[in-house]
Amino acid sequence: MNDDKAQLPLPSMALGASDAVKTGDWTIVLGNPLGLQNTCTLGIVSSLDRSTGETGFDWMRHPLIQTDAAVNQGNSGGPMLNEIGEVIGMISMRALFGEGIGFAIPVDSIRTALPSLLSGKKVPRSYIGVKMAMREESGREHAVVDVVLDGSPAAEAGLKVDDQIVEVNSRKVRHFDEVQLAVRSLPVGTRMKLKVRRGEKSTSVVVTTADIRRLREASPASPAGRPRVVILP
Structure with missing residues (x-):
């Protein structure tokens, strides 16, 4: 050339x-x-x-x-x-x-x-390591922690299954997508203050976001026990 x-x-x-x-x-x-x-x-x-x-x-x-x-x-x-x-x-x-x-x-x-x-x-992409779901209680839906990944920032911070996340950094959230969006918008290494309802009590949990590349989990299976998608090479 x-x-x-x-x-x-x-x-x-x-x-x-x-x-x-x-x-x-x-x-x-x-x-x-x-x-x-x-x-x-x-x-x-x-x-x-x-x-x-x-x-x-x-x-x-x-x-x-x-x-x-x-x-x-x-x-x-x-x-x-x-x-x-x-x-x-x-x-x-x-x-x-x-x-x-x-x-x-x-x-x-x-x-x-x-x-x-x-x-x-x-x-870098931030993650905290939870799977969330919407759960109805008293006629209203709430963002609830469904799974906490072992060794994840969420696990290290003490988040638990069935915790209801009601605030992220003092901002109220009503849907789990709002929680995920907040995580994605923050730089890796940022401390997030979560207000959590656990049973009849409310508590604060501080989670530090981590780089999602540290996550080495395999793709979860579909309900039929098979992967849903393939990431193309």
Whole structure:
């Protein structure tokens, strides 16, 4: 390669905006599925309301876009475009059993990570190590701890199964997604003060967020005992 070509900028694509993506919009997926280079498949946005928690990764809840465009091994890391060629997501996984169920990381999440990635740094993600659920009590639903992972920050801080989390850093929460969103928004190593209702008493628990890369749990199985998704290479 001569010096002139070496200095040419790499090809790039414009980034779209997550809030402009709607269910039913066209999706175009580019990649090298099964080694077949420069493959293009077409589909639609099947759902915007998916998360990693629904795909079997119950210890974290990152938003995902579901598409019915064909997705296979070799598509991971490839762009998902809208009909005008803007990047609206990055393919990450597909359903292990079933057809036409693929998932992409939304473009706004990618945009947030880009400065670190372009400077050669890793992107730390905070977690505390709980699976949560909504439970009805006295006619109202509450965010309740369903599972505490062994050795996790939550376990070390003393969070327990059936604890009801009512506040995060003095801010009231009513749904477990609010708790997960608060965790994701904080830098690794941040101390979170949780107000917890345990039985008839209220108590405070301080949890220090950790890098999710320290987590080495296998993917939980579906109710049928099988993984729900496969993360594509």
